[in-house]
Amino acid sequence: xxxxxxxxxxxxxxxxxxxxxxxxxxxxxxxxxxxxxxxxxxxxxxxxxxxxxxxxxxxxxxxxxxxxxxxxxxxxxxxxxxxxxxxxxxxxxxxxxxxxxxxxxxxxx
Amino acid sequence: xxxxxxxxxxxxxxxxxxxxxxxxxxxxxxxxxxxxxxxxxxxxxxxxxxxxxxxxxxxxxxxxxxxxxxxxxxxxxxxxxxxxxxxxxxxxxxxxxxxxxxxxxxxxxxxxxxxxxx
Numbered sequence: 588x589x590x591x592x593x594x595x596x597x598x599x600x601x602x603x604x605x606x607x608x609x610x611x612x613x614x615x616x617x618x619x620x621x622x623x624x625x626x627x628x629x630x631x632x633x634x635x636x637x638x639x640x641x642x643x644x645x646x647x648x649x650x651x652x653x654x655x656x657x658x659x660x661x662x663x664x665x666x667x668x669x670x671x672x673x674x675x676x677x678x679x680x681x682x683x684x685x686x687x688x689x690x691x692x693x694x695x696x
Numbered sequence: 697x698x699x700x701x702x703x704x705x706x707x708x709x710x711x712x713x714x715x716x717x718x719x720x721x722x723x724x725x726x727x728x729x730x731x732x733x734x735x736x737x738x739x740x741x742x743x744x745x746x747x748x749x750x751x752x753x754x755x756x757x758x759x760x761x762x763x764x765x766x767x768x769x770x771x772x773x774x775x776x777x778x779x780x781x782x783x784x785x786x787x788x789x790x791x792x793x794x795x796x797x798x799x800x801x802x803x804x805x806x807x808x809x810x811x812x813x814x
Contacts, residue, residue: 590742620799631804675741679798682754685743
């Protein structure tokens with residue numbers, strides 16, 4: 588059971604917009620920045636969002652992040668077939684460990 | 697170009713040991729915290745351990761504390777994970793990842809598979 592809670596799956600048609608939630612507590616999301624990772628089938632995770640809202644170089648602005656209190660959200664606009672994969676949130680915890688969500692499987696219909 | 701290349705995975709019996717390695721290139725290795733993160737087949741990500749720039753601080757997940765040891769050799773641009781007393785639940789792909797901050801893993805290796813089975 589993961590420390591951070593994400594919905595197991597989300598699906599939408601190409602061109603539509605989706606959001607993925609990540610719920611934690613005051614000891615993790617409430618105290619530290621949140622990052623988001625994309626894992627396409629058969630590949631290693633890739634950093635999508637860091638410091639709650641920032642995008643690394645090369646990540647399109649279709650991907651955006653936000654945080655409010657002890658929850659964070661990843662938004663993807665204009666869904667593309669190539670976005671299909673797993674998405675994970677992550678942060679640090681006051682127990683001196685990094686923590687992740689269980690992952691959300693995005694299906695582009 | 698930042699590259700992280702893991703090696704050392706394989707099949708090991710319960711109670712056995714294995715040492716993973718990760719060779720880094722394309723950045724100043726000694727300037728970054730580094731981590732190991734694992735992913736069991738079909739499951740989510742689990743952070744395993746991290747290590748400070750000079751190796752003076754190390755942190756571990758409760759699930760591996762006392763069994764796994766993270767280390768680094770900055771002269772060889774290498775990160776290691778010594779895994780002892782392995783259990784079937786340690787079966788996973790192990791990723792080496794760069795840690796610019798405790799909340800962020802900005803580059804990942806391709807992973808190396810560890811299978812613990814009799």
